Structure formats: C-alpha cells, structure tokens
Amino acid sequence: MKRTLKIGELLDGVQRGNRKDISRAITILEDDLPGSRQFYAEIYRRGGNAFVLGVAGPPGAGKSSLINCLIREFRSRGRKVGVVAVDPTSPFTGGALLGDRIRMVDHSLDEGVYIRSMATRGSKGGLSRGTKKAIDVLDAAKFDVILLESVGIGQTEVDIIRVAQVTLIVVMPETGDSVQAMKAGLMEIGDIFVVNKADLEGADRAALEIAQFARSKDGSKPVVLKTSARTCDGVPELVDAIDKLAAGARAAKKSWAGDGALDDLREALGSMVDRTFTEGAAEAGWTELLEKVARREMDPDSAAELIIREMSGFTGHPSGPRRRKRAHR
Amino acid sequence: MKRTLKIGELLDGVQRGNRKDISRAITILEDDLPGSRQFYAEIYRRGGNAFVLGVAGPPGAGKSSLINCLIREFRSRGRKVGVVAVDPTSPFTGGALLGDRIRMVDHSLDEGVYIRSMATRGSKGGLSRGTKKAIDVLDAAKFDVILLESVGIGQTEVDIIRVAQVTLIVVMPETGDSVQAMKAGLMEIGDIFVVNKADLEGADRAALEIAQFARSKDGSKPVVLKTSARTCDGVPELVDAIDKLAAGARAAKKSWAGDGALDDLREALGSMVDRTFTEGAAEAGWTELLEKVARREMDPDSAAELIIREMSGFTGHPSGPRRRKRAHR
Numbered sequence: 001m002k003r004t005l006k007i008g009e010l011l012d013g014v015q016r017g018n019r020k021d022i023s024r025a026i027t028i029l030e031d032d033l034p035g036s037r038q039f040y041a042e043i044y045r046r047g048g049n050a051f052v053l054g055v056a057g058p059p060g061a062g063k064s065s066l067i068n069c070l071i072r073e074f075r076s077r078g079r080k081v082g083v084v085a086v087d088p089t090s091p092f093t094g095g096a097l098l099g100d101r102i103r104m105v106d107h108s109l110d111e112g113v114y115i116r117s118m119a120t121r122g123s124k125g126g127l128s129r130g131t132k133k134a135i136d137v138l139d140a141a142k143f144d145v146i147l148l149e150s151v152g153i154g155q156t157e158v159d160i161i162r163v164a165q166v167t168l169i170v171v172m173p174e175t176g177d178s179v180q181a182m183k184a185g186l187m188e189i190g191d192i193f194v195v196n197k198a199d200l201e202g203a204d205r206a207a208l209e210i211a212q213f214a215r216s217k218d219g220s221k222p223v224v225l226k227t228s229a230r231t232c233d234g235v236p237e238l239v240d241a242i243d244k245l246a247a248g249a250r251a252a253k254k255s256w257a258g259d260g261a262l263d264d265l266r267e268a269l270g271s272m273v274d275r276t277f278t279e280g281a282a283e284a285g286w287t288e289l290l291e292k293v294a295r296r297e298m299d300p301d302s303a304a305e306l307i308i309r310e311m312s313g314f315t316g317h318p319s320g321p322r323r324r325k326r327a328h329r
Numbered sequence: 330m331k332r333t334l335k336i337g338e339l340l341d342g343v344q345r346g347n348r349k350d351i352s353r354a355i356t357i358l359e360d361d362l363p364g365s366r367q368f369y370a371e372i373y374r375r376g377g378n379a380f381v382l383g384v385a386g387p388p389g390a391g392k393s394s395l396i397n398c399l400i401r402e403f404r405s406r407g408r409k410v411g412v413v414a415v416d417p418t419s420p421f422t423g424g425a426l427l428g429d430r431i432r433m434v435d436h437s438l439d440e441g442v443y444i445r446s447m448a449t450r451g452s453k454g455g456l457s458r459g460t461k462k463a464i465d466v467l468d469a470a471k472f473d474v475i476l477l478e479s480v481g482i483g484q485t486e487v488d489i490i491r492v493a494q495v496t497l498i499v500v501m502p503e504t505g506d507s508v509q510a511m512k513a514g515l516m517e518i519g520d521i522f523v524v525n526k527a528d529l530e531g532a533d534r535a536a537l538e539i540a541q542f543a544r545s546k547d548g549s550k551p552v553v554l555k556t557s558a559r560t561c562d563g564v565p566e567l568v569d570a571i572d573k574l575a576a577g578a579r580a581a582k583k584s585w586a587g588d589g590a591l592d593d594l595r596e597a598l599g600s601m602v603d604r605t606f607t608e609g610a611a612e613a614g615w616t617e618l619l620e621k622v623a624r625r626e627m628d629p630d631s632a633a634e635l636i637i638r639e640m641s642g643f644t645g646h647p648s649g650p651r652r653r654k655r656a657h658r
Contacts, residue, residue, distance in 0.1 A: 037631070040628050040630055041630070041631055043628075044627075044629070045626070046625075047625065048625050260623075261629070262619060264629040265618070265622050265629045265636075266603060266606065268632065269603070269606055269633040269636060269637065270599050270602065271633075272633045272637060273599065273602045273637060274598070274599065277598055289594070290591060290594055293593060293594050294589075294591075296373060296374050297374070298370070299369050299372075299373035299374070300590070300596070300597035301366055302366070303594055304598040304600075305601060307598060308641060310641070311641065312638040312639070312640065312641045
C-alpha cells in the first residue's frame with residue numbers, strides 16, 4: 001500500500017470487476033487510507049444499482065450453507081453475487097467449521113462471486129461505515145446482488161433493514177424457546193423467513209408459528225418458506241420470492257434511495273465528528289474540556305457545544321486536524 | 330410544564346430527594362424542554378457519587394422480581410435505591426404481568442426508593458442520552474445505588490458496561506440452547522451471574538456451565554450465584570458480592586470516572602451534531618446537500634465535511650439554529 005493511490009486505475013479495475021482491485025478498494029476505504037476520501041467520492045457516484053439482500057439469523061441456523069445455495073442459484077440465473085459478512089460466528093468471517101470453509105472454495109474460481117468479511121461493529125455498534133463502503137464498492141463493481149450476512153441482533157438488526165432492500169431471516173425448526181428468543185428482535189425485521197433444515201422434525205410447526213408471530217418492517221405478514229441448505233432444496237423457490245420482493249422494492253426505489261442517503265449522511269456526520277474529536281483532542285485543547293467534565297466542573301453537553309463551535313477548523317482529510325490550540329477557561 | 334423553569338427551586342427539590350421534583354427533572358432532561366441545558370449543567374456538577382448496578386438478562390429470567398428483592402435488601406442496609414428501567418419487556422416499563430406490577434407497589438410509599446422507566450433506545454440504538462441523564466438526576470438526588478435494568482442485547486449491552494460500575498446478568502436454570510444464545514453477548518459483560526429460579530431443576534448445572542464459559546469485561550472469571558427471586562433466597566449473599574465488587578470499583582474510581590467522562594462527551598457530541606443537523610437542515614441549506622447525496626452526485630463523507638464546517642453557526646440552545654442560509658453549488 002506504499003505506492004501512491006492511483007484513483008483512476010483502481011476505479012477502472014473495480015468497474016471491470018477485478019478481484020484484487022475490489023479487495024484493495026475495500027481495504028483502502030475500511031482502513032481510511034490516504035486518498036480514500038477522494039476515491040470514495042468516485043465509488044459512491046458509480047453506485048446505486050445493486051440489490052442488497054440482508055441475511056440474518058441465530059448462530060447454527062445454517063446461514064452460511066444457505067448463502068452457498070443462494071450464490072449457486074443466483075449464478076445459475078446469470079447474476080454476479082457479492083457477499084459481505086459481518087457475523088462473527090460465520091465461517092465467512094472466520095469463526096468456522098472446516099466443512100463450511102471447504103464449501104466456500106466452490107466459488108473461489110468464479111469471477112462472478114466475491115466474498116468479503118468485515119470487522120463486526122462500528123464505533124456505535126451495528127454496521128461500521130467500512131461495511132457500508134464495501135457494499136458501495138461491490139455496487140460500483142456491478143455486482144447484481146449483494147448478500148449482507150449478519151447475526152442480526154441489537155443494533156446490527158436496525159442497520160440491516162436500513163441498508164438491505166429485502167431482509168431474510170434464517171431459523172431452525174424449533175419452537176417455544178427459540179421463538180421467544182427471536183422476539184427479541186429478529187421477528188420484526190424479516191421480509192422473508194426461511195425455516196432451514198426443513199428435513200428435521202418440527203419444521204412445519206415452526207413455519208406456522210413464525211407465520212403467526214412475525215411481521216415485516218411495513219407491518220405486513222412476511223413470506224415464510226422452508227429450505228434444506230444441505231441439498232439446496234427449496235432455494236429456487238426462495239430466490240423467486242426474493243426476486244418478487246426485489247421487483248417491488250425497485251419499483252419503489254426512488255423513495256428509499258432518498259432514505260438511504262439521509263442515513264448515510266447522518267452516519268458520515270457522526271463518524272466524522274467522532275474522528276475529528278479523537279484526532280484533534282490534544283491539539284485543539286479539547287482534552288482540557290474533557291478533564292473538566294471528568295471533574296464534574298462542566299457537563300458533557302456544554303463541552304460538546306464548545307467543541308462543535310471549534311470543529312470547523314479541524315475537519316479536512318487526509319492532512320488531519322490543523323494545528324490550532326485554544327485555551328479553555 | 331407551562332410555568333418558567335425555576336432551576337434553583339427544582340434543584341433544591343431534587344437534592345432533597347423530593348419525588349415530584351425528581352420526576353419533573355428527568356422529564357425536562359429526557360424531553361429536552363426549555364432550560365434543560367442550564368439545568369443539566371447544575372445536575373451534572375452535583376453527581377458522581379452513586380453506585381450504578383447494571384441488571385441485564387433475557388426476558389423471563391425474573392429480572393424484575395430479583396430487582397424487588399435487591400431493593401428490599403439494599404433498603405434493609407439503609408441505602409437509597411433508584412431504578413432506571415430500559416427493558417421493553419420489563420414490568421417497570423409497562424410490558425408486565427399483573428403480579429409483577431402489584432409487587433412494585435411494595436416500594437411506592439418508601440421515599441428511599443424511586444423507579445423510572447425510560448424510552449428504550451437512543452437514536453443510534455443502545456441507551457438514550459435521556460437515560461444517562463436520569464441516572465445523573467438520581468445521582469444528584471443522593472441515591473446510593475442506582476439499578477439500571479435492561480434486556481441487554483446488542484448495543485444496550487455495550488452501553489450498560491460503560492455506565493454501570495458492576496453488571497449483573499440474570500439467567501434461568503437452562504442449559505444448551507440458552508447458553509448458546511447467551512454467547513451472543515451477555516456472557517462477556519457480566520461481573521456477576523445470577524442463576525435465578527434456583528429451585529428449578531438444572532440450576533447447579535447451569536451455574537457450572539456459566540462458570541465455565543463466562544468471563545467478565547476485564548477477562549477474569551465472574552462471580553456465579555444462585556437466587557430465588559420468589560423467596561429472595563440468596564439475595565443477601567448476592568448483595569454482599571455486589572458490595573465487594575463495588576468497593577473494588579470505588580477504589581479504582583479515579584480512572585473509570587475519567588473514562589465515563591470521555592464516553593459522556595463523545596455521546597453528547599454525537600447527539601448534538603445529529604440534532605443540529607436535523608433541526609438546521611432546511612435553514613442551513615443542508616437539504617440540498619442531502620439531495621445531491623441521494624442523486625449520487627456527492628458522497629456522504631464530502632457532504633458531512635461541508636456540514637461540520639458550517640455547523641458552528643448553528644449550535645446554541647434553546648433558541649435553536651440561527652437563521653443563516655447558504656447556497657451549495
């Protein structure tokens with residue numbers, strides 16, 4: 001990464017779908033390396049076309065096997081598939097059984113498939129800015145479908161439904177306790193529920209229970225389907241259902257594209273303010289304010305207001321905060 | 330709430346522990362009512378003494394019954410107890426069985442107990458700023474112990490361990506599946522694990538499993554205890570264990586008080602930037618930037634940088650953003 005970033009070259013490579021360039025582009029944006037700001041501006045302009053499918057569910061439900069089936073099915077329909085995995089228990093991110101890892105290799109020679117695992121969490125929990133930017137890179141690289149895999153609890157769940165046009169929840173054929181646990185969040189974010197391992201006992205009953213309790217984000221009843229990720233049974237029907245919902249989302253795209261921009265902008269703001277504060281704290285004298293707060297001589301809101309007033313002098317990238325020290329009485 | 334906020338009077342009431350004043354103070358801060366900024370500055374200065382105990386665990390584990398036992402035990406030791414509940418499934422926040430609600434009434438005539446339920450989530454998930462401020466109010470009102478009750482999944486879990494000096498995880502005597510689910514987050518945030526409903530079968534085995542898998546935030550083995558919240562059996566021993574950890578935390582207080590201030594300040598910054606952006610968007614012309622982002626003519630980071638540069642002119646409370654409109658090319 002020592003040579004100067006040649007944005008034009010890298011951008012060409014990404015747009016041609018060159019794997020090495022895609023990997024490098026994601027790393028540059030994830031690690032915020034020099035030149036990343038200008039590069040991201042170019043990447044972002046070239047996106048907005050990919051369909052993002054969120055895939056969430058508890059560990060052990062068979063998400064990664066199902067994703068393998070989905071990749072195969074989407075490929076058979078001639079679509080390029082990217083996978084961004086943020087689930088720490090996923091084999092894609094490394095917490096894997098050997099069997100799962102080996103199966104991944106199926107796709108490793110196919111230029112129409114790109115798989116990338118990301119750091120799990122942003123500074124505020126949920127998806128990191130880097131994850132969003134990885135999706136933007138795959139979008140610019142003309143991947144038709146981007147699978148966003150997450151364990152989907154807590155803040156990640158909120159972020160998935162913001163980023164993905166359609167969200168798939170993968171569950172096991174179990175009732176009672178697992179449905180109770182699901183209520184903690186997953187039951188309200190799915191557009192499609194997949195009861196995986198459908199050959200196990202209880203699959204029909206689980207599907208019925210989910211149909212009864214779950215609702216999608218717009219309040220309607222979600223689609224409930226059964227699959228077997230071991231054999232990929234039920235996956236063609238699943239992709240049909242996804243495509244149907246995707247077509248609906250695409251028809252409504254104008255509005256949610258705008259929503260997505262607001263989220264992106266608010267997150268970029270939060271992340272930039274946090275970074276500017278952290279990087280500029282010593283030089284700007286904000287550490288003195290922090291000490292006052294620690295001594296309870298000043299409250300955090302008052303300190304924050306002073307900092308925001310001064311922050312305009314400390315933005316700017318990649319040169320870092322400008323040297324300008326102020327004394328705070 | 331129409332009369333002008335008399336900060337001095339309200340502050341006196343809070344410091345005397347007057348319930349009505351405490352309730353009003355929390356509402357003023359939670360809803361960010363006029364005068365809240367100056368009032369919060371006064372409240373914050375008067376805090377820093379209370380011991381905050383996080384109480385988390387899955388729905389149905391008996392958190393609220395256990396909290397009733399804890400209140401009773403702390404009261405018998407002469408301490409004032411505040412409860413701030415952010416768990417949407419908790420009877421304290423309204424999602425209750427009638428039996429639980431009735432038991433709450435036990436404490437309703439005791440001036441040494443104050444219970445408040447809060448909106449569950451901040452804008453970024455996790456605890457809201459209002460929740461933190463409620464704790465600051467109870468702190469200023471000289472409550473010795475503040476119980477922070479949360480379901481503790483996802484972002485809330487991260488926030489609890491930041492805010493609470495000691496975190497208690499309440500679990501049921503079940504093994505296998507529930508332990509698996511716990512791994513999703515709770516297993517790594519507890520200083521003390523309580524196997525509640527210890528009269529049920531499997532309690533000993535669950536305690537053993539937890540002792541094996543769990544670790545506290547500093548990496549050490551957590552304390553594992555058994556209680557029965559129905560009879561309050563085991564609760565005196567639990568409070569002894571809490572007190573022991575609290576003493577350790579107090580001895581180390583200087584350092585984590587500073588950490589807490591950094592978190593408070595970063596959150597205040599994030600929350601103020603978000604609000605300033607939302608409230609000032611139209612007047613400042615930032616909606617034009619947002620539209621550019623939505624049309625992919627500009628990336629979110631570049632838009633955020635422009636906004637931060639201008640934001641200094643739009644802070645200030647309670648008057649709201651100043652009128653100053655700019656055109657963005």
